[in-house]
Amino acid sequence: MQSNQPEPVNADWIVNLLGRVKALEVNPHEEVLTSILVEQALENAKRTATNPGISLAAAFDLIVAAEYYTKLTNKGWLYCPINNIPLLIYPYTNTCPRCVLQANFYYHQANKLPSGTIGKTTSRLLCVFLKHLFKINSRNLKIYHGVEPVDVIIHDEKESIVLLAEVKAAPLTTLALAAKVEVQTEMGENGEPIPCSHSPTDNSFLASSNLHIILPKLEENYWNYELVDLGIKASHSSPTWAYEQIGRSFGLDNQLFYRYFQFWNIAYSAYNKAARGRGTIPEPVYWLTNACGQPTPRPLTWPLRKSGDGYESVSDGKSSVGMDRTDDIKKGIYQVLKIAATGKPKHSQMAVKTALLSNIHAVRHYNDYLLELQDVIWTLDETGKAKKVADLPPEKEIYNLFDGIITFTQSHVRDDWISENFQF
16 A cells, blocks of 8 residues: 655755766766876876876867867868968867968857857866766766756765865867868959969868868977868768767877877967966967957958947957856856855755866956955854854854865865865
8 A cells, every 4th residue: 555655855965965966977988088188188297297287178178179079060161272282171269270370360250169058068078077087096986967056066975075066167279170172263353263262161071071180389489280180070970970089099199199288288378378468469379269359460351240349359258268257257156155055054964065166267367256255254144143253153163165166277275175186
């Protein structure tokens, strides 16, 4: 006989929460590429005597790029004929990525994914990276997809600790793709075929195109590029072909990550320098980074915005790097406070930590939005009369607003457990 009595409710809210959430499942193609990239990033950090977190941030951009490349379309390509090496190019900022290396701006609309898609993709892939790092560092931590308002839950069963995190992540740069083509022609004034100049075009032969990543490289103070072969797309019927081919390219060439990092690190430095307002004309690779703004100097042919005043940007603030978008920072601050105020004072047998989590710290906006809040502590005063600490009961608990602001590039941590488990 069935009982009509309700199931008993567990008073421990964290136990209830963990019973409702789904563990992160890493797909095989994600795990394989992550393993290759993380291993090469850590080796590169030793080789270059740099912070491992910087190499990990660079590696993270590559796995995000792999996901972007799987969404490649026939439309959105640019024909670039310079140096008698015609290419069809699929760019991710609003300028020809090959020409901008010589400080020449040619406007072409970027193939940027919708911001909602970017957020879901980067949040998931950041967790994939963290899960692999926990594994190789022998950290027995489980990662779960959160439920509103929590993005991600990380559980340390041994220590009975749960981290509730708000994730804001986005790549520094996504390198353009290219396919070699024959010289494209159009009819001239006299009826004779003449070579085409830069022009938007479709790639009607995408399935049979041999695709390459355009990787910038610095040669004697001048920027050039190499084409990293990703093979012919049609020969890889799997929708995960980009993961497989990036893994193949970086796996076969043990110098490739080092060359990629030379570009990425200069681009990251240029982004940092621009954030501090130093200099007037950035490194050319700066224009391949997200949220790089309007071209400097702006060419006379650069177009006006399609809506609103002013000129088009190469990449606007909506595509900001890491957690550097102001709307994301403000929402992240609120979400962490909401999570903490909702959960920390509740009874639980587990210790609750709260954090902001990203791939790259808020390079431009940290001082304005986070610096004055990073060491805030708080408590609840039910009387509404406390004016100083002495007005509170001596046993009253206080809480960190942020137990950690955690990224690969720079973290601010107020908690020993986070310091131990998130060393990059």
